Amino acid sequence: MTTATNLLEGQSLSMVFGGLSALDSVDINIKKGEVLSLIGPNGAGKTTLFNLLTGVYSPTRGKIRFKQRELRNMKPYDITKMGIARTFQNIRLFGNMTVLDNVTIGQHCRTKTGIFGAIFKTPSVRTEEKKTREKAMEVLKLVELDDVWDEKAKNLPYGKQRRLEMARALATDPELILLDEPAAGMNPQETNELIGLIDKLNDMGKTVLLIEHDMKLVMDISQRIMVLDYGKKIADGTPEEVRNDEKVIKAYLGDTHKGE
Amino acid sequence: MNAYYLQILTVIGINIILAASLNLISGYTGQLSLGHATFMGIGAYSATLISIHLGLPFIISLIIGGVVAAIFGFIIGVPTLRLKGDYLAIATLGFGEIMKNINLNLKITGGPMGLRGIPQATNIYIVIAAVVLTIFAINRIINSRVGKSFIAIREDELAAEAMGINTTHYKILSFVIGAFFAGIAGGLYAFFFRYIHPSNFGFMKSIEILCMVVLGGMGNTYGAVLGAIIITVLPEFLRTVSPVISQYRMVFYGLLLVIMMIVRPQGILSQDFDFTLFNHGLLGYKKKKGGQIQ
Numbered sequence: 245m246t247t248a249t250n251l252l253e254g255q256s257l258s259m260v261f262g263g264l265s266a267l268d269s270v271d272i273n274i275k276k277g278e279v280l281s282l283i284g285p286n287g288a289g290k291t292t293l294f295n296l297l298t299g300v301y302s303p304t305r306g307k308i309r310f311k312q313r314e315l316r317n318m319k320p321y322d323i324t325k326m327g328i329a330r331t332f333q334n335i336r337l338f339g340n341m342t343v344l345d346n347v348t349i350g351q352h353c354r355t356k357t358g359i360f361g362a363i364f365k366t367p368s369v370r371t372e373e374k375k376t377r378e379k380a381m382e383v384l385k386l387v388e389l390d391d392v393w394d395e396k397a398k399n400l401p402y403g404k405q406r407r408l409e410m411a412r413a414l415a416t417d418p419e420l421i422l423l424d425e426p427a428a429g430m431n432p433q434e435t436n437e438l439i440g441l442i443d444k445l446n447d448m449g450k451t452v453l454l455i456e457h458d459m460k461l462v463m464d465i466s467q468r469i470m471v472l473d474y475g476k477k478i479a480d481g482t483p484e485e486v487r488n489d490e491k492v493i494k495a496y497l498g499d500t501h502k503g504e
Numbered sequence: 505m506n507a508y509y510l511q512i513l514t515v516i517g518i519n520i521i522l523a524a525s526l527n528l529i530s531g532y533t534g535q536l537s538l539g540h541a542t543f544m545g546i547g548a549y550s551a552t553l554i555s556i557h558l559g560l561p562f563i564i565s566l567i568i569g570g571v572v573a574a575i576f577g578f579i580i581g582v583p584t585l586r587l588k589g590d591y592l593a594i595a596t597l598g599f600g601e602i603m604k605n606i607n608l609n610l611k612i613t614g615g616p617m618g619l620r621g622i623p624q625a626t627n628i629y630i631v632i633a634a635v636v637l638t639i640f641a642i643n644r645i646i647n648s649r650v651g652k653s654f655i656a657i658r659e660d661e662l663a664a665e666a667m668g669i670n671t672t673h674y675k676i677l678s679f680v681i682g683a684f685f686a687g688i689a690g691g692l693y694a695f696f697f698r699y700i701h702p703s704n705f706g707f708m709k710s711i712e713i714l715c716m717v718v719l720g721g722m723g724n725t726y727g728a729v730l731g732a733i734i735i736t737v738l739p740e741f742l743r744t745v746s747p748v749i750s751q752y753r754m755v756f757y758g759l760l761l762v763i764m765m766i767v768r769p770q771g772i773l774s775q776d777f778d779f780t781l782f783n784h785g786l787l788g789y790k791k792k793k794g795g796q797i798q
């Protein structure tokens with residue numbers, strides 16, 4: 245079922261932690277250029293799926309193919325280089341580094357200065373450093389953080405930290421970007437700006453996989469929505485289809501789960 | 505200059521190289537090493553043996569000593585730095601004991617007699633040149649793509665991997681560079697004191713170097729320099745005040761570490777401390793700038 249329009253295909257992905265089955269035979273296909281949202285109650289296995297796609301864990305069962313290549317045994321840094329970038333649900337910035345350096349590091353896998361280049365600072369190294377800084381500033385402009393480029397990352401307010409995580413991921417030059425609850429902790433105005441930003445990324449040709457609890461955001465920007473519940477996929481379709489799906493309604497309104 | 509002061513200056517220089525190189529591993533990359541003196545010892549013994557048995561010139565022997573230390577750093581780093589957690593601390597601790605026993609028992613290293621009669625080749629100019637080159641190289645590394653990867657690993661290893669950094673590779677690289685400079689320091693030491701013994705490079709010395717880094721400020725090269733100066737000069741000063749105190753060096757280091765952890769865990773010069781500040785004529789704390797863009 246490999247088709248050229250699928251950028252990523254995950255087949256019957258399962259992940260077991262100890263005795264707990266966090267994901268159970270989940271299929272996921274991501275089409276090139278789409279915004280796909282992943283929703284589901286707390287503990288449904290959404291972040292676990294991100295961790296499988298980015299090589300943080302290898303699946304207990306199942307296969308992942310990205311751009312027709314199987315990701316088995318690939319390390320997170322190999323996968324980043326192939327073109328998948330992510331943000332973290334619990335912000336994981338390089339807190340003591342500047343905003344600019346955080347984004348510079350994002351370009352690590354697209355640059356190549358080594359130890360001797362660093363010490364002798366050859367002309368080609370200087371050129372690379374200059375380009376890296378310029379590109380980092382460009383990305384910071386895109387997320388509107390260019391005015392705080394020399395702040396320490398840990399001193400930024402929460403909403404800006406979330407955007408910096410996106411900038412850092414974008415700096416890796418991904419084809420597919422995975423956003424884990426980017427609106428968490430944002431106020432309504434920041435959330436609106438975030439919607440604009442994700443739209444912009446999509447217009448730039450980035451494929452987006454989004455985990456989000458904010459339903460307005462999800463319904464606004466998703467071309468397709470996939471729903472997980474207790475590690476199983478219970479729905480996959482357009483926002484309209486998912487909104488009216490009985491299983492989804494039950495998962496969200498059922499008494500064992502907290503509604504979002 | 506008075507020979508006594510010249511000796512203190514030389515030791516300060518050697519200790520600066522040791523502290524700055526350990527700071528690269530522990531302060532910038534966040535990997536705890538408890539055996540930095542072991543690499544100093546490897547450099548000291550290799551440089552001496554190469555010079556004695558092969559008759560190579562001093563500078564060449566010195567550099568080979570650094571390279572041999574770096575190779576041992578690689579051998580220790582590869583199995584331990586692949587793992588997440590403080591395995592390096594345990595491995596370096598054990599490795600130090602092993603090297604000490606090897607040096608105590610091998611014939612070629614002079615066993616418990618140590619190696620005597622090493623030619624006097626280290627002088628203050630060579631030490632100053634070595635210090636300047638070391639600080640220069642480490643600063644260049646820290647401000648480069650390589651050094652930023654080291655710092656990213658210290659800040660958040662998982663996020664660093666997600667940014668495309670092969671963390672194992674860079675942790676080993678940092679450790680190998682640190683071992684290289686420690687080896688150079690060892691060579692300088694051997695050709696200055698003209699006598700080396702396994703106990704010169706034992707656990708006590710490793711802790712002393714760690715003290716310099718913690719006191720001066722983890723993750724700040726100038727902090728390591730300051731720490732090296734204080735830890736070298738203070739015992740000398742105390743000795744002139746009261747000879748008894750200098751017998752309790754280890755107690756002093758232990759106390760110093762505990763007090764620093766409580767009073768100023770970031771060290772005298774924190775990570776944020778920027779040396780350019782001296783240009784403003786005041787010694788204070790200021791936010792560090794991250795690049796050249798306005």
Ligand SMILES: Nc1ncnc2c1ncn2[C@@H]1O[C@H](COP(=O)(O)OP(=O)(O)OP(=O)(O)O)[C@@H](O)[C@H]1O
Nearest residue numbers: 261264266284285286287288289290291292293333
């Ligand atoms: N490393 C791990 N070890 C053990 N259990 C884990 C691990 N990671 C996740 N889990 C468990 O797997 C299940 C799914 O967790 P996951 O983080 O994927 O949920 P989620 O859908 O992202 O939830 P939330 O909306 O709260 O972020 C949870 O029960 C969680 O406790």
Ligand SMILES: [Mg+2]
Nearest residue numbers: 290291292333
């Ligand atoms: Mg989650």
